[in-house]
Amino acid sequence: MTAATDMSSIPGATPIVRKTPKATFDLVFRNASFAAALLVLVLLAAIMASMVIGGWPAFREFGLGFITSSVWDTQNEQYGAWPAIVGTLSTALIALVIGVPLSLGIAVYLTQLAPAWFKKPVATAIELLAAVPSIIYGMWGLFVFVPLFAAYVQIPLSNIVEGMPIVGTVLYSRSPSGLGIFTAGIILAFMIVPFIASITRDMLEQIPSVLRESAYGIGATTWEVVRHVLVPQAGVSIIGAVMLGLGRALGETMAVTFVVGNANRLSASILDPGSTIASRIANEFNEAMGLQLNALIALGCILFFVTFVVLVIARLLVARVKRY
Amino acid sequence: MRKIFVLAAVAAGIAGSAQAADITGAGATFPFPIYAKWAEAYKKETGTGLNYQSIGSGGGIRQIKAKTVAFGATDAPLKGEDLTKDGLIQFPTVMGGVVPAVNIAGVEPGKLKLSGEVIAQIYMGDIKKWNDPKIVALNAGVTLPDANINPVYRSDGSGTTFVFTDYLSKVSAEWKSKLGTNTAVQWPVGIGGKGNEGVSASVKQVANSIGYVEYAYAKQNKLSHALVKNADGNFPAPEEKAFQAAAANANWSEQPGFGISLNNQKGADAWPITSATFILVHAKPEKPEEVQAALKFFEWAYKSGDKLASDLDYVALPANVKDQVRNAWKGVTDNSGKPIF
Numbered sequence: 311m312t313a314a315t316d317m318s319s320i321p322g323a324t325p326i327v328r329k330t331p332k333a334t335f336d337l338v339f340r341n342a343s344f345a346a347a348l349l350v351l352v353l354l355a356a357i358m359a360s361m362v363i364g365g366w367p368a369f370r371e372f373g374l375g376f377i378t379s380s381v382w383d384t385q386n387e388q389y390g391a392w393p394a395i396v397g398t399l400s401t402a403l404i405a406l407v408i409g410v411p412l413s414l415g416i417a418v419y420l421t422q423l424a425p426a427w428f429k430k431p432v433a434t435a436i437e438l439l440a441a442v443p444s445i446i447y448g449m450w451g452l453f454v455f456v457p458l459f460a461a462y463v464q465i466p467l468s469n470i471v472e473g474m475p476i477v478g479t480v481l482y483s484r485s486p487s488g489l490g491i492f493t494a495g496i497i498l499a500f501m502i503v504p505f506i507a508s509i510t511r512d513m514l515e516q517i518p519s520v521l522r523e524s525a526y527g528i529g530a531t532t533w534e535v536v537r538h539v540l541v542p543q544a545g546v547s548i549i550g551a552v553m554l555g556l557g558r559a560l561g562e563t564m565a566v567t568f569v570v571g572n573a574n575r576l577s578a579s580i581l582d583p584g585s586t587i588a589s590r591i592a593n594e595f596n597e598a599m600g601l602q603l604n605a606l607i608a609l610g611c612i613l614f615f616v617t618f619v620v621l622v623i624a625r626l627l628v629a630r631v632k633r634y
Numbered sequence: 635m636r637k638i639f640v641l642a643a644v645a646a647g648i649a650g651s652a653q654a655a656d657i658t659g660a661g662a663t664f665p666f667p668i669y670a671k672w673a674e675a676y677k678k679e680t681g682t683g684l685n686y687q688s689i690g691s692g693g694g695i696r697q698i699k700a701k702t703v704a705f706g707a708t709d710a711p712l713k714g715e716d717l718t719k720d721g722l723i724q725f726p727t728v729m730g731g732v733v734p735a736v737n738i739a740g741v742e743p744g745k746l747k748l749s750g751e752v753i754a755q756i757y758m759g760d761i762k763k764w765n766d767p768k769i770v771a772l773n774a775g776v777t778l779p780d781a782n783i784n785p786v787y788r789s790d791g792s793g794t795t796f797v798f799t800d801y802l803s804k805v806s807a808e809w810k811s812k813l814g815t816n817t818a819v820q821w822p823v824g825i826g827g828k829g830n831e832g833v834s835a836s837v838k839q840v841a842n843s844i845g846y847v848e849y850a851y852a853k854q855n856k857l858s859h860a861l862v863k864n865a866d867g868n869f870p871a872p873e874e875k876a877f878q879a880a881a882a883n884a885n886w887s888e889q890p891g892f893g894i895s896l897n898n899q900k901g902a903d904a905w906p907i908t909s910a911t912f913i914l915v916h917a918k919p920e921k922p923e924e925v926q927a928a929l930k931f932f933e934w935a936y937k938s939g940d941k942l943a944s945d946l947d948y949v950a951l952p953a954n955v956k957d958q959v960r961n962a963w964k965g966v967t968d969n970s971g972k973p974i975f
Contacts, residue, residue, distance in 0.1 A: 384819065457839045568832070
């Protein structure tokens with residue numbers, strides 16, 4: 311026995327006696343943790359309330375037209391949120407369409423297929439990507455990605471599709487600058503991949519290996535194991551991870567502001583510049599006064615609402631997946 | 635780049651000396667580099683520091699109205715009735731120019747000539763190609779490509795946009811009625827870059843683009859600029875003496891608080907897109923000693939700051955305007971009604 315653990319050898323030390331638990335401690339602890347939980351609700355309500363109050367003059371002035379109108383005219387104090395709402399949803403959607411398959415591929419490869427020596431560096435790289443500040447993504451996007459995208463994708467593509475019906479409308483850009491809704495979606499995809507990939511990887515790793523082994527035992531191929539054993543097992547968590555990524559994509563501000571092109575108008579082409587709710591707030595908040603400030607806060611309120619709806623949909627999806 | 639280094643150095647200096655009785659100010663981003671540079675020199679000479687937050691002109695106006703700072707700074711001057719209403723006194727500090735930056739394949743820097751009317755039509759989307767007859771007519775001997783014009787504007791609310799749109803409103807009636815003058819307008823075409831750096835990055839990278847930036851910024855980042863036809867029909871080079879020429883011909887007492895526009899002023903050498911930046915203080919401040927310290931700082935800047943301003947490509951005010959400002963400072967009084975300067 312070492313001196314450190316031998317209490318009786320230290321002069322003056324009293325032997326530890328198990329005391330009867332006191333109900334008061336339990337009560338205090340219970341109330342303290344309840345207060346902590348309540349604080350979240352109060353905070354949320356306070357944020358919501360201040361946004362509704364701050365945005366109220368804009369909602370009152372324009373009514374439902376605030377959501378459906380496409381005008382954003384600081385000169386004549388006319389504000390409408392529609393292009394920003396569309397921009398927010400479309401950039402997030404593009405990010406998911408590109409980012410989710412990529413993340414799932416990474417996660418499956420890392421947990422099922424990668425040789426051990428390769429796993430660690432890739433896993434660390436993914437976690438590092440998650441730690442890169444969004445402004446760095448924005449600068450990298452603007453200075454490195456955008457010129458390459460313009461030169462090798464947008465300009466050739468615009469030349470090909472010019473004048474074609476539908477395709478020519480959606481993919482042609484009058485100013486092939488590399489900046490636009492689609493570029494913002496790609497940058498967002500890079501930003502959400504680390505989140506979705508690392509959560510999914512953790513989930514897949516937690517699936518008991520006996521499940522996999524028995525599937526292989528009855529002659530399943532790797533694809534069948536992934537498709538019929540792993541994905542259903544981790545399904546709920548994967549949806550949760552995707553929703554977390556979507557949450558980031560909807561609210562991402564700085565990176566998007568750099569690459570989205572910041573045009574307060576709607577365009578039929580996804581390669582044209584646009585704006586998102588977050589980018590518009592970031593652009594205009596500093597100089598906004600009066601009704602414009604109210605309109606920006608109202609935009610924030612709408613973003614809050616959109617995120618809330620997305621979370622509700624996620625809950626419903628999870629509930630459905632759980633039933634099977 | 636040089637501005638950024640100055641900023642970093644001065645920001646570090648200001649942060650380190652925050653405990654001293656610093657002068658507090660907030661507002662416009664355009665003059666921040668020169669205010670920072672002045673503050674550095676002033677601190678060395680007098681020991682009094684300046685804590686200036688460059689939060690934008692709108693923020694500066696808000697802060698001075700809320701009385702949280704000794705002075706507010708704005709690029710877009712307040713109108714006389716607003717000054718009276720809030721009991722504010724307004725005066726200019728330095729001037730600067732706005733230049734169109736261009737990136738056109740095969741056109742040498744400084745060779746392209748534009749008129750205000752043509753720039754307005756480009757930004758309204760009416761002129762779509764660089765070889766439009768209206769542009770060709772201004773540029774005999776320059777081969778212009780058959781390419782779409784990519785206009786670039788400031789996406790954030792900005793004093794630079796205010797100056798630029800004020801100029802376009804002066805030269806184009808259509809612009810005035812459709813888009814008007816503001817720190818942000820409803821741009822019908824083009825892409826938005828955040829800050830001067832966003833606009834210049836886009837102009838550098840996007841072929842066949844045109845943007846507008848502060849002259850100091852264009853010069854330090856070696857952006858290719860276009861020449862703009864002035865009120866006398868000349869195409870002066872954008873440089874210090876052209877901005878001074880614009881200021882010399884202006885009638886500064888025309889508007890209360892010196893809130894005149896230097897855009898499109900007469901004068902053979904006057905650069906057409908020029909502007910001053912302004913300071914706001916309360917006429918009857920609650921803490922007169924704070925405002926007194928601020929006025930002392932600006933008096934020092936008027937006396938000893940011209941060289942520093944010119945180093946950073948700002949333009950000092952003409953001497954007679956400085957005298958008019960000093961006269962206006964007599965309107966700032968303490969509680970007993972005695973002028974504090």
